[in-house]
Amino acid sequence: MVSLSKNQTISLAKQSSALSQIQFGLGWDPVKKKGGFLGGLFGGGSDSIDLDASCVLLDAQGKVIDTVSFRQLSSKDGAIVHTGDNLTGEGDGDDEVIKADLSRLSPNVEFLALTVNSFRGQTFNEVDNAFCRVLDQSxxxxxxxxxxxxxxxxxxxxxxxxRSGGEWNFTAHGLACTGRTVEEMMSQIVAAVVNG
Structure with missing residues (x-):
């Protein structure tokens, strides 16, 4: 497993030979607020954080082909599937999972962009331990x-x-965006992923 830094890219083919099906796990925790026992009684404990993971399918020019999110849990071709919305961020491990069958993707899909946004407007000052990981089919x-x-x-x-010559490269971005929906973030996503 490779732990990536911001703007670092790795070749997934060099990490695994089993790459027809992969999954992205996204996780986060609410920031623990201080307040002790009385603070907990009066709202000082941790709040739930409802972040939404999405996957945007783009062609080589940055045109949006499809978007998978809590509103549309599967791409039109069935290659990308969102397993469902987590409304709290509580618990260990992945809070939301997006599965990708790379062999079923349309050949004109050049990029898969993975985003997280707060539909309720909670900021990332309230988020702790956010991560994205990619796993092979095993x-x-x-x-x-x-x-x-x-x-x-x-x-x-x-x-x-x-997609790069039949192989897939994974890039960590960590780019702060404005917008409470993936659609509101689209111009920033395209600029970073395609023109970045």
């Missing part, structure tokens, strides 16, 4: 990117995959 973790920056933004382009 559940071997190939790469992980931990998001360490907090801020008043409501969205993040966390990572992307790019």
């Amino acid at each position: 559940s071997k973790e190939l790469g992980r990117f931990r998001l360490t920056e907090q801020g008043s933004h409501t969205g993040v382009l966390i990572a992307s995959l790019r």
Whole structure:
């Protein structure tokens, strides 16, 4: 498993030979608020954080082919499937999972952009331990990117995959975006993934 830094790219083919089906696990925790026993009684404990993971399918020019999110859990071709919305961020491990059957993707899909946004408008100052990881079909973790920056933004382009000569490269972005939906973040996503 490779732990990536911001803007680092790895070849997934060099990490695993089993790459027809992969999955992206995205996770986060609410920031623990201080307040002790009385603070907990009066709202000082940790709040739930409802972040939404999405996958945007782009062609080589950056035209959006499809978007998979909590609103549309499967791409039109069935190659990308979102397993469902997590409304709290509580618990260990992946909070939301997006599965990709790379062999079923249309040949004109050049990029898969992975985003996380706060539909409710909670900022990343309220988010802790956010990460994105990619696993092969045997559940071997190939790469992980931990998001360490907090801020008043409501969205993040966390990572992307790019088709390169029949192989896929995974890039960690960690780009703060404005927008409470993936659609509102689209111009920033395209600029970073295609023109980046």
